[in-house]
Amino acid sequence: MELKRIGILTSGGDAPGMNAAIRAATRCAIYKGLEVIGIRRGFEGLLEGDVVPLTSRSVGGIIHRGGTILRTARSERFKKPEGQVEALDRLKKLDLQGLILIGGEGTFKGAWALYKKGFPVVGIPGTIDNDVAGTDVTIGFDTAVNTALEAVRKLRDTASSHDRLFIVEVMGRNSGFLASMVALASGAEYVLVPEIPSDIEKLCDKLYNARRQGKTHSLIVVAEGVMSAQDLALRLKDTAGYEARVTVLGHIQRGGSPTAFDTVLASRMGACAVEALVEGKSGVMTAVQKDEMATPPLSVAWEEKKPLSADLLSLMDMLSI
Ligand SMILES: Nc1ncnc2c1ncn2[C@@H]1O[C@H](COP(=O)(O)OP(=O)(O)OP(=O)(O)O)[C@@H](O)[C@H]1O
Numbered sequence: 001m002e003l004k005r006i007g008i009l010t011s012g013g014d015a016p017g018m019n020a021a022i023r024a025a026t027r028c029a030i031y032k033g034l035e036v037i038g039i040r041r042g043f044e045g046l047l048e049g050d051v052v053p054l055t056s057r058s059v060g061g062i063i064h065r066g067g068t069i070l071r072t073a074r075s076e077r078f079k080k081p082e083g084q085v086e087a088l089d090r091l092k093k094l095d096l097q098g099l100i101l102i103g104g105e106g107t108f109k110g111a112w113a114l115y116k117k118g119f120p121v122v123g124i125p126g127t128i129d130n131d132v133a134g135t136d137v138t139i140g141f142d143t144a145v146n147t148a149l150e151a152v153r154k155l156r157d158t159a160s161s162h163d164r165l166f167i168v169e170v171m172g173r174n175s176g177f178l179a180s181m182v183a184l185a186s187g188a189e190y191v192l193v194p195e196i197p198s199d200i201e202k203l204c205d206k207l208y209n210a211r212r213q214g215k216t217h218s219l220i221v222v223a224e225g226v227m228s229a230q231d232l233a234l235r236l237k238d239t240a241g242y243e244a245r246v247t248v249l250g251h252i253q254r255g256g257s258p259t260a261f262d263t264v265l266a267s268r269m270g271a272c273a274v275e276a277l278v279e280g281k282s283g284v285m286t287a288v289q290k291d292e293m294a295t296p297p298l299s300v301a302w303e304e305k306k307p308l309s310a311d312l313l314s315l316m317d318m319l320s321i
């Protein structure tokens with residue numbers, strides 16, 4: 001089937017830099033003589049045929065904007081085999097010969113289902129969680145780290161003025177990339193991540209030793225998937241009588257303009273996705289591996305587990321004495 005018209009959609013949680021990726025993919029496709037259709041609200045919009053033509057001009061003025069102009073959704077309907085057959089039918093009715101999907105590992109599982117049915121797909125990893133194996137980094141992660149860091153630095157100001165203990169809850173249901181990077185960058189005393197069993201006794205010992213060594217304030221970063229900051233505060237109170245102030249950063253971490261890093265990453269990945277489709281590749285994702293672009297199979301995203309950097313965690317531990 002000759003490649004003439006491609007679709008682009010964004011799915012799962014939004015991530016800063018998705019718009020820059022939409023822009024890059026659209027313009028690269030047009031440069032290569034292809035027509036581009038935007039599909040709104042991820043797989044939900046695909047099922048409904050909710051589409052908009054994308055042109056060089058319509059993707060102007062979005063390179064710096066957070067969120068996604070195509071909007072996004074989590075679709076239960078698409079997870080069912082009947083939904084996937086319906087989606088395939090819709091892609092054919094729309095006269096598309098290729099689809100670029102920007103999202104996390106859930107979105108990639110959905111893309112894989114279409115690929116298995118013979119439809120050409122390429123995934124672009126866009127999620128603040130950075131939990132996609134196969135790529136060193138995902139679009140939106142760097143911006144989310146910087147957004148959370150800015151907030152934690154403000155908390156540090158007031159924590160130090162009042163000699164207080166603060167607990168900051170960051171996003172990450174199943175992954176601690178955001179939590180560990182924010183903890184290292186903010187100089188936190190302790191980080192709790194879903195990948196490592198939590199040891200509240202050890203945490204209390206560390207806080208106790210820090211006080212004995214003259215520290216007057218402390219910061220703990222906890223990923224939401226471990227426990228809520230409020231529950232952690234109760235555990236610390238019960239275990240060692242510590243009083244902590246609690247902050248939940250929440251969805252603020254998903255918003256805002258992409259950093260330069262994310263904007264460049266998204267531009268590279270958008271163009272790479274179109275090139276992959278033009279070269280006849282399918283069932284692959286765009287990736288950065290040691291700063292080189294690569295196109296590993298989508299299935300790497302769930303068949304392999306991306307490890308947290310043990311070096312970064314031990315560095316944080318060493319520097320927080
Ligand atoms: N196993 C699956 N099979 C088919 N489709 C799936 C599967 N898992 C997820 N999807 C589809 O992908 C959508 C997005 O997945 P999910 O909500 O896990 O977000 P994500 O892409 O991982 O992004 P993020 O984690 O950043 O929010 C789901 O709502 C669903 O429609």
Ligand SMILES: O=P(O)(O)OC[C@H]1O[C@](O)(CO)[C@@H](O)[C@@H]1O
Pocket residue numbers: 012013014127128129171172173224254
């Ligand atoms: O906005 P929702 O659908 O509640 O999803 C929240 C989840 O999405 C993420 O922000 C990833 O997009 C996770 O870190 C978080 O657990």
Ligand SMILES: [Mg+2]
Pocket residue numbers: 012104105106127129131
């Ligand atoms: Mg995900």
